[in-house]
Amino acid sequence: MTGASLILVRHGRPAIDPDTPPTTWPLCPEGRAAVEALAGKIAGYRPVAVATSPEPKARETAEIIAGRLGLTIDIDPGLHEHKRQHLSFGTEAxxxxxxxxxxxxxxxAVGGIETADEAGERLARALAQHKGRPLVAVTHGTVLSLYVAKLLGLDAHDLWRNLHTPDAFVLDAQGGLVERISLP
Structure with missing residues (x-):
């Protein structure tokens, strides 16, 4: 497989605990298994670096992928989710x-201190700081949707509604889509 410059990954399925902030959730067992499968599919692109958001679910996702690829991870706070500390998880609806x-x-700044536009721009700046390519960057659903939708001319909310945990977008050096790897 060739042409990959960036492999943008949404973390695996977390163990949801409505009594704790989503920023503290680890992966659930099914999430870890799905990330293992995703790592096998990513391996063909021969990534040279892995960066991740510091949140446990993202960090665990990155550790699984990096372990499969024999790489270390770089924890990058710029890859974190949209800052919306005033919005609790509550019910799914x-x-x-x-x-x-x-x-x-x-x-x-709906429910937080960062607008959606600011979150997408922050992610773009963080990704630009990583020089090793192909890069695997593990992040979160909202910010990933904002970034990918802008690159590909898609509706960010529609993209978000159709994301899986995990999910990956393989992008070329010009920001074009090479492949989407979705695991339910």
């Missing part, structure tokens, strides 16, 4: 409604 409001008002 309520969470989806709150996320929809973020995508509907990308220039407003």
């Amino acid at each position: 309520a969470f989806r409604e709150r996320i929809a409001s973020i995508f509907a008002s990308p220039g407003e």
Whole structure:
């Protein structure tokens, strides 16, 4: 496989605990197994570096992938999720409604201190700092959707609604899509 410059990965499925902040959730057993499968598919692109958000679910995802590839990980706070500390998880339906409001008002700080536009720009800046290519970068659903949608001319909310945990977008040096690797 050739042409890959960036492999942008959404973390594996977390162990959801509505009584704790999502920023503290680890992967669940099914999430770890799916990330193992994803790592096998990513290996064909011969990545040379792995960077990750510091959140446990992302870090664990990166550790599994890096372990499979024989690489170390670089923890990069710029790869974290959209800053929305004022939005709790709550019910699945309520969470989806709150996320929809973020995508509907990308220039407003809905539920947080960072707008959707700012989150996408932050992720782009963080990715640009990593020189090793192909790079595996493990991040989160909202910020990944904002970044990929802008590159590919897609609707970010539609993309977010169709993401899996894990999910990966293999992009070439010009930001074009080489392959999407989705694991339910």
